[in-house]
Amino acid sequence: MRRADLHLHTLHSDGTYTPGELVSEAVRHGLSMVALTDHDTVAGCAEVAAEAERAGIGFITGTEVTVEWGGRELHVLGYLVDAGHPGLARALESAQAIRQDRIREMVARLKERSVPIELENVFAVSQCRAPGRPHLARALVAAGVCGSLDEAFERYLKKDRPGWVPKAKMPAAEAIDLIHAAGGLAVLAHPGLNHDDGIVRQLAALGIDGVECFHPKHGPSASRRYQAMAGELGLLVTGGSDCHGRRGNRPTMGTVTIPVSLVEALVERCRQRGGRNAANHA
Ligand code: AMP
Ligand code: ZN
Ligand code: FE
Ligand code: FE
Helix, strand or coil: CCEEECCECCCCCCCCCCHHHHHHHHHHCCCCEEECCCECCCCCHHHHHHHHHHHCCEEECEEEEEEEECCEEEEEEEECCCCCCHHHHHHHHHHHHHHHHHHHHHHHHHHHCCCCCCHHHHHHHHCCCCCCHHHHHHHHHHCCCCCCHHHHHHHHHCCCCCCCCCCCCEEHHHHHHHHHHCCCEEEECCHHHHCCCHHHHHHHHHCCCEEEEECCCCCHHHHHHHHHHHHHHCCEEEECCCECCCCCCCCCCCCCCEEHHHHHHHHHHHHHCCCCCCCECC
16 A cells, blocks of 8 residues: 655754655655655745655645644644745744744753853754754753753753743644645644643634544554544544654654555545645655
8 A cells, every 4th residue: 555654854843854865764664655744834845845756756745833722732734735825934934933032042041050052053953944942952962961852851841841931832723724825734733642632623613624643652542533533523634753853762754654545635625625735646
């Protein structure tokens, strides 16, 4: 069966692969189709699309938008969006500025605590418009402050730790409307990480189109439960590895895949909505 991975990151956010490396890995794992879902950006989509075309595999555009719902952070995947949509570009730029300011604030807090970390070193590690805590963690490891990324999160970067700073986020309803305005479909990412299945129903009422049933953090019973909810609510089913590239022993590409038929259903739903989609079916 032809397989797809619809949740992948590159160094345009907090992944480590270049677009070319991402596609090479996808080919190595025998994937027929990939989506790029970098956090709060579509910057890598054109490059991954070109690499995928060269490699003879399918590609759909995507982004993983950080949103707020009921006071908590959720991730909404925007698939088949027009990467050049002006409203989407403005919203993502604003989210990126928030991420950059947050890194400045986090470094300032760490320095107040005499942690030897320099902002320029963090930005030298991130080199993208959508920096995140993993970049700060890598800089802390590179500076010898922490022995591992996990230690950096545990000691400094997790919620309520000394370096932690909350992040302003787009309301969930706004993100869903924006993804629709950009011709795409909105999918609730990794609902299992939210520890509240009621959110799936609530977001369905807000107009979400799908739910990411298959994810490394979902065991078989969680995947079945979300598939059942998707069926009941008329939502599309997606999934992917959430691969961030080389990151110690964390799950990487190939660990979670879905049949290409689910991607075809996604593209078909987008067409029915009249979305201009950027799918390429190799
Ligand atoms: P941010 O978007 O800046 O809030 O950072 C969130 C990212 O940090 C997500 O992509 C997670 O995969 C990653 N992350 C969260 N906790 C950990 C951890 N303990 N170790 C490594 N990465 C983590
Ligand atoms: Zn990430
Ligand atoms: Fe996520
Ligand atoms: Fe992700």
